[in-house]
Amino acid sequence: MTDKNATLSFSDGSPAISFPILPGTIGPQVVDIRPLYSKTGHFTYDPGFMSTAACTSSITYIDGDKGELLYRGYPIEQLAVNCDFLEVCYLLLKGELPNAKQKSEFVTMVTNHTMVHEQMNQFFRGFRRDSHPMAMLVGVVGSLSAFYHDSLDITDAHHREVSAIRLIAKLPTLVATCYKYTMGQPFVYPRNELGYTANFMRMMFSVPCEDYKVNDVLVRALDRIFILHADHEQNASTSTVRLAGSSGANPFACIAAGIACLWGPAHGGANEAALNMLEGIGDVSKIGDFIKRAKDKNSGVKLMGFGHRVYKNYDPRAKLMRETCHEVLEELGLHDDRLFKLAMALEKIALEDDYFVQRKLYPNVDFYSGIVQRAIGIPVSLFTAIFALARTVGWIAQWNEMISDPDQKIGRPRQLYCGAVRRDVTPLATR
Ligand code: CMC
Numbered sequence: 001m002t003d004k005n006a007t008l009s010f011s012d013g014s015p016a017i018s019f020p021i022l023p024g025t026i027g028p029q030v031v032d033i034r035p036l037y038s039k040t041g042h043f044t045y046d047p048g049f050m051s052t053a054a055c056t057s058s059i060t061y062i063d064g065d066k067g068e069l070l071y072r073g074y075p076i077e078q079l080a081v082n083c084d085f086l087e088v089c090y091l092l093l094k095g096e097l098p099n100a101k102q103k104s105e106f107v108t109m110v111t112n113h114t115m116v117h118e119q120m121n122q123f124f125r126g127f128r129r130d131s132h133p134m135a136m137l138v139g140v141v142g143s144l145s146a147f148y149h150d151s152l153d154i155t156d157a158h159h160r161e162v163s164a165i166r167l168i169a170k171l172p173t174l175v176a177t178c179y180k181y182t183m184g185q186p187f188v189y190p191r192n193e194l195g196y197t198a199n200f201m202r203m204m205f206s207v208p209c210e211d212y213k214v215n216d217v218l219v220r221a222l223d224r225i226f227i228l229h230a231d232h233e234q235n236a237s238t239s240t241v242r243l244a245g246s247s248g249a250n251p252f253a254c255i256a257a258g259i260a261c262l263w264g265p266a267h268g269g270a271n272e273a274a275l276n277m278l279e280g281i282g283d284v285s286k287i288g289d290f291i292k293r294a295k296d297k298n299s300g301v302k303l304m305g306f307g308h309r310v311y312k313n314y315d316p317r318a319k320l321m322r323e324t325c326h327e328v329l330e331e332l333g334l335h336d337d338r339l340f341k342l343a344m345a346l347e348k349i350a351l352e353d354d355y356f357v358q359r360k361l362y363p364n365v366d367f368y369s370g371i372v373q374r375a376i377g378i379p380v381s382l383f384t385a386i387f388a389l390a391r392t393v394g395w396i397a398q399w400n401e402m403i404s405d406p407d408q409k410i411g412r413p414r415q416l417y418c419g420a421v422r423r424d425v426t427p428l429a430t431r
Contacts (some may be wrong), residue, residue, distance in 0.1 A: 006031045012181035014040070026061060028401030041068040043414045053234075054411070055242065059397055060233040067313035067362075071231060072096070080320050085226040085390075086110060086196050089168055092231055092397040096315070103359050104188055107196075110363060112201065113169035114190035116148040116177075124181045133178040133385040134263045140174050141167075148183075152250045154403055164396040171389040172196065173340040176203035179382055197223040206375060213341040217331040218376050221301035221324045222386075225372065228317040228365055231394025237268065241404050246411040248361050255355075258395045259388045265304075275370035278339045287346050295355045303350055305367030308357070325368045328375050340371050342359040 002021045009016040017085050020032045028345055029051045037043055046052045061070040069076040072091050079088055081296065083097070084270055090098045090106050122142060127136050144166070145152060151162040180203075188203045198214045208213030232238070238260040244254040262268035281290045293301040308315060329337050347363055350356045373383055374413055402408055 002029060004029075008036075008040075011039075021042040024056075027063065037414075043416070045416050049239075050232075051420050054239065055234065055402065056405075057233065057398065057401060058095070059401060060231045060394070062233055062310050064310035064312050067311055067316050069232075071277035076228065076316050077320065080224055080227050083227070084195070085223045085230070087396055088227050088230050089302050089393040091213060093164060093400070095114075109165055110169045113166050114173055114192065114223075116170050116173050120144075120147065120174075121187060124177055124187075127181065129182060129184060131158070131182065133175070133182065133382050134259065134388070136178045136181070137174060137385050137388060138256050138259050138263070140178075141171075141259055142253055144170065145250045145252035145271065148252070154170060154245075154248060154250065157404075160251070160400050160403065164393075167255055167392050167396055171192050171392050172200035175198060175382070175389050178385060179204055179379070182381075194201075195219070197226065201376075211366070215331070217327060220377060221328045221372055224320065224324050225369055225386065226390040227276065228320060228369075229390035231391070233310075235267065236264075236400075237391065238395055238398050241399050242362045243411040245399045245402055246408065251396060254399055255392060257394055258385065258391070261346075262388055262391065263384055268384045268391075270304055270364070271366035271370040271373070271383045271387065275339070275374060275380050275383070277304045278342050278371075281342060281346070284342060284345045287349055290346075291349060291353060295353075301345075303356070303361070305370075306350060306356065306363055308363040309365045311362060311364065314362045315364040318363040318367055319374065321365055322363075325372050327374075328372050334375055337371070337375070339374070341356065343371060383398045 002023050004021040005018045006021055007016050007018045013302055017036070019036070021029050022032050023029050033044060044052070059072065062068065071079060071088065072095055074091070074097070079091075083091075086107055086234075087098060087103060089110075090103065120140060120143070123140055124136065127139075148163070151159045151166065153159040179394060185207060190199050190203060192199075194202060194214070198219045201214060201219060202212050202260050212355075234242075237258040241254045241258040244257040245251070249257075264271045277290075281287060290301070291303070293299040294303040325340060329335055329340055334340075347367065351362070370380070370383055373386060374380065378386060
């Protein structure tokens, strides 16, 4: 608690009330309004949680004005170049980076859980071949709770840990299976001698009639995509996971809820939408017309991959993604890639345009990640599922933090009711 208070006064003569101000380690302080309703009979009104902190957390910090992202205090720029994805998973889950022994034990534990129950393959066969991967993923992740009864006791820290490892380990297998199913190719089992990301790429791209050679540059690029998407504090899908978990629902069900929320085009679906937008624009000569439509509120068009609720500066993840984009296109001999050139021209024009400057709209992580994924060979319809794979560790770390918090309560927002006042039902014959 700070020694500051905030006082709320009312113009109708009701007594003023004081609220304590709570500090974090960095970032905005919060006015603790928990007793507001019991003391005044008023709620606060904040659709979209524009000014509301719904929890305390020690996992991820974002300074939107500076364009800074920290996982457990470490800047994303340093993690992206010094660590691999499983080290970042360890950090998010446990609070500290692992030493060599801890890393090796963690990698072994994750590796030992990469297979999914064989019965799950029957589930996939029930879907239409043209199902969206996210439609399948919501279903199969939720249904993991039907297979792993031995890790569902959320009051048991060991169960929670096993569920977290299972989710992190099995998501690559499930996402690759979604892809193989839509392609009509045989499912590929994990190979435990490969690293996490190389294993995922092999499950995606190998076929029985041909060996798959893992390309280290592409593995590193995808691993970086995973690191950049691993957590992002209380965004819509993470808040969904917390809200679902606050009722005591099991972790697999909660992560399925997060996946459903992530699917929307304003959230995880934006990388898919950004790439489709670039395809739609087609040529640098059409950018002017597109920007005009993106600025027109009646057009329904937005510059996808631009703008962010929290970042009012260049998203630090977008910078790293643009760098990775260069590396991957270079490796694949695609330096003349049409969409990358178009994206860079579009970015340059938008960053100089008054509309975007005044509203502090900058590229976010999704602006370039689609181009990298497409170059790697990942189909557009799978982009959001890749995001879900990477974000699973963030969701489960946040879920675990919430469950372990002794102050945890079921989430229950209130409302400003604007509907009909009490009235009587008239019989059907007289309506
Ligand atoms: N193109 C054109 N105008 C925009 C855009 C855009 N991409 N984003 C925001 N605006 C305008 C918006 O119309 C509003 O204008 P005005 O003040 O004149 O009414 C102003 O900028 C503020 O926008 P907002 O919608 O109030 O901001 P928000 O915080 O509610 O929305 C956002 C944030 C990410 C949903 C939005 O910027 C957006 O839809 N961007 C495109 C989708 C996208 O790239 N999403 C990925 C987000 S990053 C990945 C993730 O973390 O999930």
